[in-house]
Amino acid sequence: MHAVEVKSLNKTYGKNVILDDIDLEMEAGGFTVLLGPSGCGKSTLLRLIAGLEDATAGGIFIGERDVTLEDPKNRDIAMVFQSYALFPHMTVAENIGFGMKINKKPKELIEKRVGEVADLLQISHLLDRTPAQLSGGQRQRVAIGRALMRNPKVFLFDEPLSNLDAKLRGEMRMELKKLHDNLNATILYVTHDQIEAMTLATKIVLLDRGEIQQIGTPNEVYNQPTNVFVAKFVGAPQINLLKGILEQAESGWQVNIGGTQIPLGDYQFTQVPKKGMEVLLGIRPEHITITSENSGFATELAVTAFEMTGSETLAEFSLQGQALRAKLEANIDIANGKNFNLHFNLQNISLFSAHDEFRI
Numbered sequence: 001m002h003a004v005e006v007k008s009l010n011k012t013y014g015k016n017v018i019l020d021d022i023d024l025e026m027e028a029g030g031f032t033v034l035l036g037p038s039g040c041g042k043s044t045l046l047r048l049i050a051g052l053e054d055a056t057a058g059g060i061f062i063g064e065r066d067v068t069l070e071d072p073k074n075r076d077i078a079m080v081f082q083s084y085a086l087f088p089h090m091t092v093a094e095n096i097g098f099g100m101k102i103n104k105k106p107k108e109l110i111e112k113r114v115g116e117v118a119d120l121l122q123i124s125h126l127l128d129r130t131p132a133q134l135s136g137g138q139r140q141r142v143a144i145g146r147a148l149m150r151n152p153k154v155f156l157f158d159e160p161l162s163n164l165d166a167k168l169r170g171e172m173r174m175e176l177k178k179l180h181d182n183l184n185a186t187i188l189y190v191t192h193d194q195i196e197a198m199t200l201a202t203k204i205v206l207l208d209r210g211e212i213q214q215i216g217t218p219n220e221v222y223n224q225p226t227n228v229f230v231a232k233f234v235g236a237p238q239i240n241l242l243k244g245i246l247e248q249a250e251s252g253w254q255v256n257i258g259g260t261q262i263p264l265g266d267y268q269f270t271q272v273p274k275k276g277m278e279v280l281l282g283i284r285p286e287h288i289t290i291t292s293e294n295s296g297f298a299t300e301l302a303v304t305a306f307e308m309t310g311s312e313t314l315a316e317f318s319l320q321g322q323a324l325r326a327k328l329e330a331n332i333d334i335a336n337g338k339n340f341n342l343h344f345n346l347q348n349i350s351l352f353s354a355h356d357e358f359r360i
């Protein structure tokens with residue numbers, strides 16, 4: 001059974017198509033991350049599922065029930081917004097207990113449940129404060145606490161960490177992951193941050209301009225991107241995309257990059273390859289190394305630029321006039337103009353058509 005199912009969902013504002021035929025299934029207990037650039041339609045999709053917005057066409061099912069025309073309050077969902085949406089004049093305890101209070105639950109029961117949720121989120125010492133007396137991270141916990149008071153079919157999160165500083169964001173990310181593991185909750189989580197998606201998701205749904213680009217595990221999306229957009233959107237520093245021509249040598253298929261021939265080994269084509277086709281060879285910076293392990297191909301190139309981040313060295317080279325970035329070890333002896341023998345690990349390369357930019 002799917003916890004949530006979205007069928008041929010469309011949303012337009014006037015003439016603008018915001019969501020174009022979205023099909024999506026979420027398993028119970030899964031952590032589905034809706035990832036994509038700003039303005040691609042993530043919040044709109046979440047708001048449609050929550051019932052805060054009406055669909056132009058298509059259906060929404062929560063726990064097998066068709067909720068397309070249902071009020072938000074009848075959809076059995078809990079939503080956490082980027083802006084937290086806490087009541088400023090209420091204490092933390094009152095904010096968390098608000099839903100139960102308006103449902104006229106007994107006071108003792110509310111207190112007990114608020115206590116449990118506060119324990120889980122480690123905010124028991126903050127229950128008497130008002131939101132103004134809390135840090136950003138603490139406010140976020142309260143907003144999550146309010147959602148956890150219920151036991152909904154699905155939790156919807158809209159960029160809940162984007163207002164926090166980098167360090168806190170990293171910590172809250174870990175907390176959310178633990179929370180999901182402990183509660184076995186079904187979560188649909190919206191973010192534009194590919195690191196959040198890679199670390200939290202059991203399934204990533206990549207959206208661009210209102211269309212789904214790929215649905216897959218973080219590993220699938222990272223290593224087998226279906227098109228150039230996906231390849232570039234996940235991974236930092238960005239994947240190298242080298243322009244070349246597909247050739248068939250005696251030893252097998254290869255890509256000719258301005259005279260440098262890179263053998264494709266046992267690359268699994270998703271389409272029948274054609275000689276002479278213009279392609280983009282995608283190789284991630286961490287798959288270019290100066291050690292010969294896993295090497296499928298090596299070439300000597302000179303450093304054109306580099307930066308040291310403390311934990312690694314990002315070096316740029318020029319391969320037949322095309323920039324090539326490599327993620328090298330932190331403490332290497334490096335200088336502009338210095339030559340390195342670069343080994344390409346060809347296990348996780350991707351090939352795309354240079355014309356339609358789809359994986360081949």
Ligand SMILES: Nc1ncnc2c1ncn2[C@@H]1O[C@H](COP(=O)(O)OP(=O)(O)O)[C@@H](O)[C@H]1O
Nearest residue numbers: 013016018036037038039040041042043044045
């Ligand atoms: N109420 C609205 N009226 C008109 N256009 C809207 C409305 N809400 C969102 N949009 C447009 O829909 C697109 C997607 O918005 P949104 O779902 O908020 O994107 P995201 O959350 O991915 O950043 C944007 O181009 C936005 O301007």
Ligand SMILES: [Mg+2]
Nearest residue numbers: 042043044159
């Ligand atoms: Mg948004």
